Amino acid sequence: xxxxxxxxxxxxxxxxxxxxxxxxxxxxxxxxxxxxxxxxxxxxxxxxxxxxxxxxxxxxxxxxxxxxxxxxxxxxxxxxxxxxxxxxxxxxxxxxxxxxxxxxxxxxxxxxxxxxxxxxxxxxxxxxxxxxxxxxxxxxxxxxxxxxxxxxxxxxxxxxxxxxxxxxxxxxxxxxxxxxxxxxxxxxxxxxxxxxxxxxxxxxxxxxxxxxxxxxxxxxxxxxxxxxxxxxxxxxxxxxxxxxxxxxxxxxxxxxxxxxxxxxxxxxxxxxxxx
Amino acid sequence: xxxxxxxxxxxxxxxxxxxxxxxxxxxxxxxxxxxxxxxxxxxxxxxxxxxxxxxxxxxxxxxxxxxxxxxxxxxxxxxxxxxxxxxxxxxxxxxxxxxxxxxxxxxxxxxxxxxxxxxxxxxxxxxxxxxxxxxxxxxxxxxxxxxxxxxxxxxxxxxxxxxxxxxxxxxxxxxxxxxxxxxxxxxxxxxxxxxxxxxxxxxxxxxxxxxxxxxxxxxxxxxxxxxxxxxxxxxxxxxxxxxxxxxxxxxxxxxxxxxxxxxxxxxxxxx
Numbered sequence: 001x002x003x004x005x006x007x008x009x010x011x012x013x014x015x016x017x018x019x020x021x022x023x024x025x026x027x028x029x030x031x032x033x034x035x036x037x038x039x040x041x042x043x044x045x046x047x048x049x050x051x052x053x054x055x056x057x058x059x060x061x062x063x064x065x066x067x068x069x070x071x072x073x074x075x076x077x078x079x080x081x082x083x084x085x086x087x088x089x090x091x092x093x094x095x096x097x098x099x100x101x102x103x104x105x106x107x108x109x110x111x112x113x114x115x116x117x118x119x120x121x122x123x124x125x126x127x128x129x130x131x132x133x134x135x136x137x138x139x140x141x142x143x144x145x146x147x148x149x150x151x152x153x154x155x156x157x158x159x160x161x162x163x164x165x166x167x168x169x170x171x172x173x174x175x176x177x178x179x180x181x182x183x184x185x186x187x188x189x190x191x192x193x194x195x196x197x198x199x200x201x202x203x204x205x206x207x208x209x210x211x212x213x214x215x216x217x218x219x220x221x222x223x224x225x226x227x228x229x230x231x232x233x234x235x236x237x238x239x240x241x242x243x244x245x246x247x248x249x250x251x252x253x254x255x256x257x258x259x260x261x262x263x264x265x266x267x268x269x270x271x272x273x274x275x
Numbered sequence: 276x277x278x279x280x281x282x283x284x285x286x287x288x289x290x291x292x293x294x295x296x297x298x299x300x301x302x303x304x305x306x307x308x309x310x311x312x313x314x315x316x317x318x319x320x321x322x323x324x325x326x327x328x329x330x331x332x333x334x335x336x337x338x339x340x341x342x343x344x345x346x347x348x349x350x351x352x353x354x355x356x357x358x359x360x361x362x363x364x365x366x367x368x369x370x371x372x373x374x375x376x377x378x379x380x381x382x383x384x385x386x387x388x389x390x391x392x393x394x395x396x397x398x399x400x401x402x403x404x405x406x407x408x409x410x411x412x413x414x415x416x417x418x419x420x421x422x423x424x425x426x427x428x429x430x431x432x433x434x435x436x437x438x439x440x441x442x443x444x445x446x447x448x449x450x451x452x453x454x455x456x457x458x459x460x461x462x463x464x465x466x467x468x469x470x471x472x473x474x475x476x477x478x479x480x481x482x483x484x485x486x487x488x489x490x491x492x493x494x495x496x497x498x499x500x501x502x503x504x505x506x507x508x509x510x511x512x513x514x515x516x517x518x519x520x521x522x523x524x525x526x527x528x529x530x531x532x533x534x535x536x537x538x539x540x541x542x543x544x545x546x
Contacts, residue, residue, distance in 0.1 A: 160374060162370045162374040163374050165338075165368075166370075166387075167391065168342075169342065169366065170387070170391040171391065176391055180376075180387070181376070184376065184378045185378075187378070265378075265419055266419050266420075267378075
């Protein structure tokens with residue numbers, strides 16, 4: 001009896017309640033945290049240059065909106081350029097590797113080296129050799145392209161063996177096999193790689209802006225944070241940080257949404273549990 | 276209706292050999308001797324089964340005939356010509372799994388062989404429609420594989436194999452993973468298709484009952500490396516249907532084949 005009951009009982013009890021809780025709980029934590037923060041500032045009379053109250057951060061966000069918004073756009077453009085370069089470079093390189101093993105053996109180790117060397121250490125060098133706007137994009141590209149490359153490679157290699165045999169049986173050309181078999185099969189992997197790359201290219205952009213620091217003419221959000229830090233304008237630092245974080249969330253959300261829309265007809269990851 | 280013609284053709288032997296293997300062997304890179312030496316003659320329009328335990332090289336033989344690999348030694352001929360490892364269009368292949376593209380609709384899956392051979396769309400559409408009708412899936416062309424049952428997926432796989440109108444149909448344990456009711460129904464549908472379309476069918480299975488029910492000839496293979504252990508003609512009247520499955524005659528054939536199979540699995544159990 002207990003054996004029969006167990007499977008039907010557990011999904012019911014853990015299936016309905018958490019659905020609401022998973023939305024309500026994080027919001028409650030956020031609200032509680034902000035309230036506690038605000039209260040602590042007021043209770044202990046903490047100065048804004050030590051720790052600004054949430055209300056002050058919000059006010060700064062409104063009063064400094066023009067400056068911050070321009071910076072946000074600058075950073076987003078860098079991120080987008082880095083992301084696009086990473087997507088094209090990563091997928092393109094993976095396709096080349098897939099067509100030629102020799103090329104893969106020759107180049108893949110260097111892709112790994114580029115990946116494991118901390119970008120924050122590469123950024124100052126890039127800033128010496130490249131114009132700043134280019135250097136920032138290259139930084140974003142360096143951090144973001146590897147997950148696209150490795151995921152796409154994995155995807156292209158995980159084609160069903162029998163399906164590949166079928167393509168061979170019907171005399172498919174290399175290009176046909178790539179277009180009708182390998183790319184569609186790799187699509188979920190590619191989208192997974194892009195989702196990681198989205199967040200990483202933002203990190204790359206930020207790292208490069210920080211490294212460029214006061215030397216550059218840049219006006220991205222990370223530059224604002226560094227600049228505000230020098231001026232002890234702590235509320236603005238927090239406001240810029242908040243914007244960066246929101247930008248990261250939006251980028252991730254958008255890519256997740258795209259991935260879901262593309263895969264929803266067929267891929268397990270995009271299917272509901274009921275099917 | 277066409278069945279009597281087919282069997283009389285076979286008796287006179289006028290229609291020639293569809294498939295011919297001579298001392299064909301396959302040794303994989305890992306050193307595993309999977310097949311042979313293996314001799315096989317399949318006449319045009321014949322339905323034969325390759326029967327044997329798992330890993331006896333049945334699938335290997337099928338893959339050689341399909342050109343999905345070259346024999347290590349010996350010859351493999353289809354229509355009296357050596358099999359080219361590059362694709363042969365007059366062959367349809369059905370795998371043990373449905374092997375469908377999950378990202379494509381039923382229609383697109385069946386269309387694949389025609390798309391790869393760049394057949395004009397209008398002509399292809401007619402063919403796809405026919406193939407889907409033959410397997411009874413006309414209403415499901417817009418469905419995706421995940422929305423279909425195991426039996427239906429297998430039907431799609433069969434339609435895809437039929438869409439090029441191949442002379443030879445190679446089937447690698449196609450119904451092994453299905454429940455018995457579905458398998459029986461697909462057996463009957465396959466027999467009906469064979470009678471109507473007069474394809475040459477080589478059917479790999481590990482089920483004595485399935486091989487006897489379907490084929491005109493059962494070729495029993497020994498354990499690895501696969502060779503011919505015994506051969507049985509199933510001289511049962513055509514067309515066969517459910518009444519054949521429950522007949523004493525069917526039971527008799529099954530008993531004969533099972534008895535012949537017994538030594539091979541006893542040897543295997545001892546090894």
